[in-house]
Amino acid sequence: MYSLLPTYGQRHIEIEQASGSYVTDTAGKRYLDFVMGIAVCGTGHRHPHVSQTLEAQLQKVWHTSNLYNISGQARVAETLMSGTHLTHAFFCNSGTEANEGAFKLIRKWTNKTKIVTFTKSFHGRSFAMLGATGQDKVKAGFGPMVSDFVHAPFNDMDALDIIDDETAAVWLEIVQGEGGVVVADSAWLEALQAKATEHGVKIVVDEVQTGIARTGTRFAFEQTPLKPDVVTLAKGLGSGFPVGAILTAAGAEHVFTAGSHGSTFGGNPLAMAAAEATLDILFEADALAHVNAMGARLRAGLEQFVDGETFTEVRGLGLMLGLVATQSVAAWIEQLRDAGLLVVAAGPDVIRFLPSLLLTEAEVDEALAIIGHVITKEMVS
Ligand SMILES: Cc1ncc(COP(=O)(O)O)c(C=O)c1O
Structure with missing residues (x-):
């Protein structure tokens, strides 16, 4: 009898060993991993x-709770x-x-409840974050949602008029990950920042997927005109x-x-x-330059497949493409897996x-x- 709730559908392989950019499954088949735990590793x-670093920490102390000082927190911060x-x-x-905590912070900080998020956004599966997420499929069957989230079309100038004095925060991803690797336009972000400033509205940037060097800068917001009040992180941090x-x-x-x-x-x-060891590696200028160089190489290679018929464009930033x-x-996705390359869909x-941010040209x-x-092979058949 299968004893797990079927939240992830059928899983075809189990990875038993992993090193660098490669993983090996329980049948001994080796794959080049361009999923990396969905932007985690x-x-x-x-x-x-x-x-x-983890092995050294294992020999000292694993867990103490936040009743006691944990000096690594200040160093990582x-x-x-x-x-x-x-x-x-x-x-x-x-x-x-992280997003749920940010939601509480925004409510208490602003004393307002209206939060503008965007269609096709993804912010998580807790109740508040289901409300924040701009995709009906994740909400189906769970209503009623936490109210006062308003979803505006992403990259739409006119839609920014929804930001007003009643608005607590505008909440967005710089590159919508689960929504299809959609990059926010710079001019749109400039207008969004101006609206937020005009109405005293907080900006929350969800960098759960884009953060920690994934897009070629430490945080994706550094490539934009935005000055966020709150940034949320996870995935790549550890x-x-x-x-x-x-x-x-x-x-x-003070909130x-x-x-x-x-x-x-x-x-x-x-x-x-x-986290400390991860940042030692990925926040170095050389590592960021490497992400940009490998991102450009991957992008250029992928663009060769864009024929206007089967594939229409390559989108993204850095090594989030x-x-x-x-x-x-x-x-x-299945054929690529069988051919030895792990990739994941973003929308249908x-x-x-x-991939790994440290991957090689080869x-x-x-x-x-x-x-x-x-x-x-597919195009010919
Ligand atoms: C932008 C964004 N926010 C939030 C989440 C939720 O993160 P977690 O699965 O770690 O709770 C994800 C996960 O894919 C994400 O991509």
Whole structure:
């Protein structure tokens, strides 16, 4: 009897071993991994520095709770926010938890309830975040939703008129991940920032998928005119160890008081060891330059498949890229897996690429060769 709730549908393979950009399944088949736990293992699988840092921490202390000081939290917070306008951090365990905490923060900070989010956004599966998410399929059967989220069309100038004096916050991804790897236009973001400033509205940037160097800068908002009041993080922050964070700009530090928010596991010594080691690697200028170089190489290679008929464009930033098709990509994802390349869909018609941020040129080229082989075969047949 199958003993798990069927939330993930059928799972075809189990990965038994992983190293760098490669994984091996229980049948001994090796794959080039361009999913990386869905944008989680930015340092690749089992990076030696992360592994050694975690092993050293395992010999000291695993968990203490936030009843006691955990000095790694201050170090990770300072590394995350150094050189930005952000001043304070709270650590938790996932993207949903970071967003849920940010939601509480915004409610208490602004004393208002209207929050503008965008169609096709994804912010998590807790009740507030189901309300925030601009996709009906995740809400089906769970109503009524947490109210006062208003969904506006993404990248639509006129839609910004919905931001008014009653609005607590406008909440967005810079690159919509689950929604199809859709990049926010710079001019639109400039107008959004201006509207928010005009009406005293907070800006929350959900960097759960885009953060921690994935888009070629430490945070995606650094490539935009936005000055967010709140940034949420998770996925890439712990290289596979669950870590989430809320980062805040000046003014937020007085909103939560002792007892108004918390997390038993949040920011525990193991999580902070994983985050510290991850940032040692990915926040280096060389690593960011590498993400941009490999992103450009992958993008250029993918653009060769854009023929206007089967594939229409390549979207994304850095090493968060999507190849947009005119039809469902589900069959290709399976064929690519069988051919030795793991990729994940973003919506029904986009093949999403989220490789290790440290991957090599040869690994980019290997992926492109597999894609070329699978797609050409499909186009001919
Ligand atoms: C932009 C964004 N926000 C929030 C989440 C939810 O994060 P988690 O699954 O860690 O709760 C995700 C997950 O895909 C995401 O992509």
